[in-house]
Structure formats: structure tokens, C-alpha cells
Amino acid sequence: MRNFHFHGIRIVKTGIAIFLTAIICEWFHWPPVFAVITAIVTIEPTVSDSIKKGIVRFPASAIGSAYAVFFIALFGNSPITYTLAAVFTILTCYKLKLHAGLLVATLTAVAMVEVIHSNYLISFFIRLGTTTTGLLVSTAVNMIVFRPDYRKDILDSIQKIGARAGTILEQTFQTILYDEQQDRKIDGVIIHQLNKEILKTETLIRFQRDESNLHPLMGGDREGILMAEKQLSYLHNLDYHLGNLRYLPLNKISWSESERDIIMDAVTELSNDLQHAEDYNSQKHQLQLKNITDLFWEDNDEITKNNEIHPTQFPPELIILYELVTIYNLVDRFYNPDLINSSQKVERK
Structure with missing residues (x-):
């Protein structure tokens, strides 16, 4: 639905830009086709991109027009004219x-x-005029009509990514702790899909940052953009640590049933925190983290005393607990990015 909304607005703006461009060209008695082509390709996701690319497209169009006029004068309307005009335009632009x-x-x-x-x-100067018209109209439409604002999309996307990460986390540990199949594997496809959603949201944040830099009235939201960037970076790291769990030898885990239940309880609470932001409780979060940390050190003492199964590497139990503790800390930073930064500043002082 979000993608449909995004593309739908762009289609509407493109239609308006085409209509206005054609009207202006008709008023000047210019052929509108060149201006319309320019208007179509100049509607960008942000006004900033429209302006930046428009600055490049104007001289490029002038080059194409100049080559067309030059080769028409030499060869007239012939196949060699089409070929040379296109080839020389491409080479020069490159x-x-x-x-x-x-x-x-x-x-x-x-x-x-x-x-x-x-x-x-x-004809050459008329082409410059039509190109300029298409650039200016499309940029103005992009700025005035449904001015790009991705803030709500960014917040919704971050919430959905967090909820999805919570579901994947719970499913992953369900497989690790209770799936008895010898060849059990964690589904890497769902983790890959999560990464794609994160990358899409990073693109939206870039769009919004460009808009904030361009529009002084939107500059006051830069703190919100910075907050979104921090939260997304923590989700990105969370996705990375989830991915690390895919490569462990899960059939060699030696935890008892009670230890597995302790871990799964902590994972369930953590998953609920990610899926339901309003239920997040910092004190409860820290208590669960302490339980996992205590288990980590217990396992560290017991397993490493006689590590015959994994003599050259860390045993999977410690790696799993390390990843889980790391994810716990990332979720805490996700909900309290400013608190973490403040504590770091105090320590530095």
C-alpha cells in the first residue's frame, strides 16, 4: 500500500507537469513534444534531485540539439543523421x-x-526553450503539488521492521532451542527480506534529508531524521547478528531443558518489545538481560573447561548467548538512543 501511494502521487505530479508544459508550449507556439519528454523524466522522488538533475539535463539537451542541427545541415533527414546525432550526443555526455x-x-x-x-x-533556440520549460514546470510541480514528505512513511517502516525483526527473532530461537531435526537450518530468506526493507527505509531517509536541506521550513525536523537514522542503524545491526546465527552447528547444542526455557522466555519478551513498542519496559528489559548474562558466564566457565567438541573455536552455546546479549543491547539503544549517547558523553568527561 505504501509503494502504491508513493508511485500514485508521482504519477499524478507527472500528469500535471505534462499538462502545464504542453499549455505553455502551445501558448508560445512551440512544439511541446520535447518539453513534455523533459518534464516526464525530471519528476524525481525529491525536489532536490529534480533541481540537481535538471542542472545536468539542460546542458545535455543543448548538446543533443546542437548535434542534431549540425548533422541535419550536413546530411539532411537520413539514417546517418540519426546515427551520428545519437552517437555523438552519448559520447559527449559521457x-x-x-x-x-x-x-x-x-x-x-x-x-x-x-x-x-x-x-x-x-530551431536550436526553440529546443532550448522547450527543454527549459519542461525542467522548470516539472520542478515547480514537484515542489508545490504534494511536496515530498516521507516522515510518516519512515516512522511506519521502522515500526514494521522492528515488529518483523521480533517475529524472526522468536522463530529463529524456536528453531535453535526446540527443533530436534539433525539437519535443521534457519531460514535465510526471511532475514534477507528484512535487510531489503531496511535498505528501502534508508533510501526514504536520504530523500527526507535532502528535502530538509532544501526547504528551510522543514529543517526543524532534522532531529527527527537523525533519530530515525540511529534507530535504523540499530535494526541494521540486529539484522546482522540474526544472520550470524544461520551458520552455527545447531545439532551440537548441549543446553538442558531448563536452560532452553530461560533463554526462550527472554527471547519471547524481547520479541514482544520489538512487536509492541508501547509494552517496552526498561527495567524488565534489564532484568531479562541479566538472566541471559548470568547464563552466559555460567556457560563460559563450564563449557570452556573441557572443550573437546570445539577445540579450535568458541562453542555454539557461547556464540548464541553472545548474539542474544548483543541483540538485547541493540533493542535497548533502539528505544533509548539519546539516553545511550548521553551516558557515553558522561563517561568521556
Whole structure:
């Protein structure tokens, strides 16, 4: 639903930009096709991107127009004109690093071959005018109509990622602790999907940061963006530590039934914290963490005394507990990023 909303708004803005661009070109008696092409490709996810790429697309389009006029004057409307105009436009844009404008410039160059028959210089300046119109109209529409604002999408996405991570965490430890199959494996697909959601949200945060830098009125939300970045980084680390559990020899774990239950209780509480943010209780969280930490040190003493099964590496029990303790700390930072930063500053002083 979120993707449909995102693309739906972009489609509406593209339609409005096309309509306004065509009207302006008709008013000046310019052929609107070139301006419309420019307007279509200039609608970007953020106003900042529209402006940045527009700055590149204008000279690129001028290059394409110039080559079209030049080769039409030499060869007229012929196959070699299309070929040379397109090839030289692409080569020049690559040479000048105008990659964002390459498509518009090439389309402009080949489209002009069909419509220019005389008055080459006037046609060249008309193409610049239509390109400028498409750039300005699309940028203005992007800025005024449904101005990009991804804050709600970012918050919703972070909550969903946290809830999904909680579910994956519980399923993962259910497999580790109670699945009796000898060849049991943790599903890596669901962890990979979680990572994809995190990357998508990082993109939205980048979009919102660009908008905040561009619009002074939105600059006051920079703290909110910074908070979202911190929370997402903790979820990213959580995803990493979940992934580490996939590669353990799960059929060699020697925990007793009571130890498994202690761990699973802690995991269930942690999963509930991630799925239901309103239920998070810092004191309860720390108590569960202490139980896991105590078990970690007990296992550290007992297992490493006679580590014949894993003589060259840490036993899986310690690795699992280490990952779980790390995840507990990440969840605590996820809900209290400012508190953690404050405590670090005090220690440094």
C-alpha cells in the first residue's frame, strides 16, 4: 500500500507537469513534444534531485540539439543523421559526465531530425526553450503539488521492521532451542527480506534529508531524521547478528531443558518489545538481560573447561548467548538512543 501511494502521487505530479508544459508550449507556439519528454523524466522522488538533475539535463539537451542541427545541415533527414546525432550526443555526455541528462539529450537529438527542415539556428533556440520549460514546470510541480514528505512513511517502516525483526527473532530461537531435526537450518530468506526493507527505509531517509536541506521550513525536523537514522542503524545491526546465527552447528547444542526455557522466555519478551513498542519496559528489559548474562558466564566457565567438541573455536552455546546479549543491547539503544549517547558523553568527561 505504501509503494502504491508513493508511485500514485508521482504519477499524478507527472500528469500535471505534462499538462502545464504542453499549455505553455502551445501558448508560445512551440512544439511541446520535447518539453513534455523533459518534464516526464525530471519528476524525481525529491525536489532536490529534480533541481540537481535538471542542472545536468539542460546542458545535455543543448548538446543533443546542437548535434542534431549540425548533422541535419550536413546530411539532411537520413539514417546517418540519426546515427551520428545519437552517437555523438552519448559520447559527449559521457565525456562531460552528464550521465543524468544522457537519455533526454539523446531523445532530443533523434526527435529533432524528423521535425527540422529549415531555420536551423531558430530551431536550436526553440529546443532550448522547450527543454527549459519542461525542467522548470516539472520542478515547480514537484515542489508545490504534494511536496515530498516521507516522515510518516519512515516512522511506519521502522515500526514494521522492528515488529518483523521480533517475529524472526522468536522463530529463529524456536528453531535453535526446540527443533530436534539433525539437519535443521534457519531460514535465510526471511532475514534477507528484512535487510531489503531496511535498505528501502534508508533510501526514504536520504530523500527526507535532502528535502530538509532544501526547504528551510522543514529543517526543524532534522532531529527527527537523525533519530530515525540511529534507530535504523540499530535494526541494521540486529539484522546482522540474526544472520550470524544461520551458520552455527545447531545439532551440537548441549543446553538442558531448563536452560532452553530461560533463554526462550527472554527471547519471547524481547520479541514482544520489538512487536509492541508501547509494552517496552526498561527495567524488565534489564532484568531479562541479566538472566541471559548470568547464563552466559555460567556457560563460559563450564563449557570452556573441557572443550573437546570445539577445540579450535568458541562453542555454539557461547556464540548464541553472545548474539542474544548483543541483540538485547541493540533493542535497548533502539528505544533509548539519546539516553545511550548521553551516558557515553558522561563517561568521556
